[in-house]
Amino acid sequence: MFIELGHFALALAFAISVMQAVIPLIGAHKGWSGWMAMAEPAAMTQFMLTAFSFAALTYAFVTSDFSLLVVVENSHTLKPMLYKVSGVWGNHEGSMLLWVLIVTLFGALAAWFGGGLPPTLRARVLAVQSSIAAAFFAFILFTSNPFERLAVAPFDGQDLNPLLQDPGLAFHPPFLYLGYVGLSICFSFAVAALIEGRVDAAWGRWVRPWTLAAWICLTIGIALGSWWAYYELGWGGFWFWDPVENASFMPWLIAAALLHSAIVVEKREALKSWTVLLAIVAFGFSLIGAFITRSGIITSVHAFATDPTRGVFLLIILAVFMGGALTLYAARASAMEAKGVFGVASRESALVFNNILLAVAAFVVFVGTIWPLVAEMAFARKLSVGAPFFNMAFTPFMVALGVLLPIGSILPWKRARMGRALLAVLPALGLALALGALAWAMQSGKSALGPVGMGLGTWLIAGAAVDLWTRAGRGAMGEKARRLTRLPRADWGKAVAHSGLGITMLGIATLMAWSQEDIRVAQIGERFEVGDYGFVLEKVERVEGPNYMSTTGTMSVWRGDRQIATLHPEKRMYPVAGMPTTEAAIDNGIFRDVYIAIGDPQQNGGWAVRTYIKPFANWIWAGAIIMALGGVLSLSDRRVRVAAGARKHAGSSAVPAE
16 A cells, blocks of 8 residues: 555656646746745645655565565565665666656755745746656656556565675765756756846856755765775776766766856856856756666666667657757847956956866767767767777866866956966975976886876865965964964865865876786685785685675785785675676775785686785775865855845846846
């Protein structure tokens, strides 16, 4: 009965979403306050119904209700409870229910916290957000129903994909969805502003915290996915440039650009047209990601569905929303007149260059992702675009962005003296060059990637510190330190986020440049050397897990004559799914990881062993966490939150676009 109620709640939420998408729009157009007021309770009701439906599906997985097809295909009675719960979104139908739950969540949040918005804009934002929800409700109910029953329930299920039975993958999709589905609210603000004909400083202030919240979640989600790939797949890499990885990375780049351009709209009433376009394109890339993942046009561990009917439905959703939004944008773009003027040397100009670099980087990733599909359809040629292309085409834009950020952060608005700004960051530049030169001197016969990454990361971190110190003003050291503690959280958040980016860049560059790899057949009891470390395969044994059988190795790790760790790499077999997985064993350190993966037994009695020494590996994910923390600090600043100043300025600072 509970399951049927969940299905009914989903259908009822669909009906409410259709009404919410229509009635408030008419009310805003006619000026009928009662019709506009309907949007807020409808948004909250829609979210609560969807949450109830999601809870019903979760209950079915937790209790192993094998009368539901989706539970049979993605669960098993022996599966640990964590993976029974994560199995809810570890499949196409459940993940789409999570998708629409997050769409309705952001609609409800906009209703709860949107009291400072003008009534007509609030009604239009909630109506556009509900139209997105309605489209995906229809997609779920008509093509991907998670509550489809079986006439005869089997005794047990087919289990979840073993690669997804991991804590990293349990939390990775929810954060990822909160990020790129959360960008739907930015899209709704952009379309509502275009309908209203009103894009101004207040709009920039309102859209910025929503973008920041989505960007924070997307940063965490991408980092969790990268961390999972590093330790779970057994190949020692953290990023594969998989099409689905790229599908989440492109919205992250565009959201970062949107964050920076919204600041210019808020502070200077410039870049209005460009910022609205970014808000549309950011969610557009999220829809492209949904299409790539669920249309069957690619094969990936991330891909949920191979039904072309679903792909056509998603393509229609993409065409309707992006086509409609871009058409409306074209009709209104000429009327979005920029007010602020600024010099070539100014923070506005630096933010423009920042946006150009991020947008072009996203375009490079998009071309590399979509080109094999275009080549196959248009030229009947199968092409593979892999890491070499992306590393060569994408990296220069990120290097340029890293060089620009510390200088752009310290420039004043409107007009600046470049010489004064360069003088301020001279200590940071000296430190970066010194560390880069030290890295170059210490390495032998290797590429410049490591020293450049070391210097660039240091430049970003030290530049952020110089920016904060400069904002503390002049005076004695103690007085400046006191002023530092009183700086707005948004200033601290920006410095922390930029430092996090520097740490991640440093980690990526040094890992790629200085990583050591060894693949061999290891005999029991024999020692072998990799770099400065020695390894001994002590034993290999069979271990039975809750729903798998494991071949587990015991390896001692030595540095000279001192044993520093004992590691247990595994190769698991999940009998229900009939799939093997590799569980790497890692000795984590601040400056290096020792990484071991065990393979199959060999004819001579040894075992295939893959060993890596990964310098600065953890800096990649530490930097991502620090970036997200910087976003949280900025979001906690009262000036950044959407309600701050909205009531005061909403009526007075608006400039009609026509």
